[in-house]
Amino acid sequence: MNLARIVAAGVGVTGAIALSPTLAHAADAPAAKPAMVSVLHAVPGATVDVYANGKELLPDFKPGTLTDPVSLPAGEYDLKVVAPNAGADGKAIIEANDVKVPAGANITVVAHLSADGKPMLTPYVNDTSALAAGKARVTVRHTAAAPAVDVRANQAVAFKNLVNPKEAMADLAAGNISADVVLAGTQTVAIGPADLSLKAGTNTIVYAWGSAADKNLKLAVQTIDGLGGMPGGVPAGTGGQATAGDSSSAGVIVLGAAGAGALAMLATRRRSRTERA
Structure with missing residues (x-):
């Protein structure tokens, strides 16, 4: 391409x-x-x-x-x-x-x-705001040529009806989760499952990318650390966030x-x- x-x-x-x-x-x-x-x-x-x-x-x-x-x-x-x-x-x-x-x-x-398979550019603002002790942040970004999806953690829907190129995030207790992506409102798995280790003080960013029509959907994972809330720390960036229900997607700039x-x-x-x- x-x-x-x-x-x-x-x-x-x-x-x-x-x-x-x-x-x-x-x-x-x-x-x-x-x-x-x-x-x-x-x-x-x-x-x-x-x-x-x-x-x-x-x-x-x-x-x-x-x-x-x-x-x-x-x-x-x-x-x-x-x-x-x-x-x-x-x-x-x-x-x-x-x-x-x-x-x-x-x-x-x-x-x-x-979503319809046309190449595009989306810069996302990485949320590096401080996390409470024992907490980890997970961010999911839909960057695939695919319809709306639900993102599940341990088979429970964590982020609902996510569309390209929106993102969603949440702060969770640190630990291990099994994540997968299903077509919105269904049990049909499009990507995964994949085991993720959510470490305290990190933002784990998961990207769904590729093309559903071409059957080459994949996950890419980015981790930003140093978010443990210590004043004077040097995190990997500054904040910016959007939630699954935020249609304006404030953290997304095309x-x-x-x-x-x-x-x-x-x-x-x-x-x-x-x-x-």
């Missing part, structure tokens, strides 16, 4: 990352709180190489890859996405110059399919073309944490 379609899916939508000169300029900017960014590639079949200011950042960035969170100084970046092995001078699939990374941003940018560039470059390390159902 050509990643260029992602740009078309995002054009015309207000961008959360504004345009403005180059990586070198970022070093000259006044000191500001850095952005913490992870990227999940959840568009099946689209492997790309990613460049920032002519330097390769993510070679062979494959579907199912979730990058480690990276602290980026606020500033401006020139971005380019090309086909694998095309090189820095290769024809751009996506190109976004002078992209501004705002100070203090904390997001996981997900390239994924809409980016335009500038966001497509941000998807591709906001990481320098990769770690695949994809869990197959």
Whole structure:
């Protein structure tokens, strides 16, 4: 699937990352709180190489890859996405110059399919607010080409009627749960079950991604720690949340073309944490 379609899916939508000169300029900017960014590639079949200011950042960035969170100084970046092995001078699939990374941003940018199978970008705000002692947070995000679903914990519905690209979350007692995804209002399992260890002071974020029609639905899991409520701690980001019943999904921002560039470059390390159902 050509990643260029992602740009078309995002054009015309207000961008959360504004345009403005180059990586070198970022070093000259006044000191500001850095952005913490992870990227999940959840568009099946689209492997790309990613460049920032002519330097390769993510070679062979494959579907199912979730990058480690990276602290980026606020500033401006020139971005380019090309086909694998095309090189820095290769024809751009996506190109976004002078992209501004705002100070203090904390997001996981997900390239994924809409409910009807069209590529799209959704950056989610990761809730890193303090947790009470012994508590863990679980967040579920629907990023699959699939209809509404119910998310179950130990076969009991925890999040009801979740639709793409909404998210839901809850703070629970730390412990182990068996999670699965069923078609909304039914017992028909679409993904799972998968065993999750919810550790105290963490936000475990579960992404349902892939395509129901193509029978390649999967789970990806991201864990943010350091949320134990100690003042002066350095969590992985700042808050932002939406619940299953929140139709506005305040923690979700859909980016335009500038966001497509941000998807591709906001990481320098990769770690695949994809869990197959």
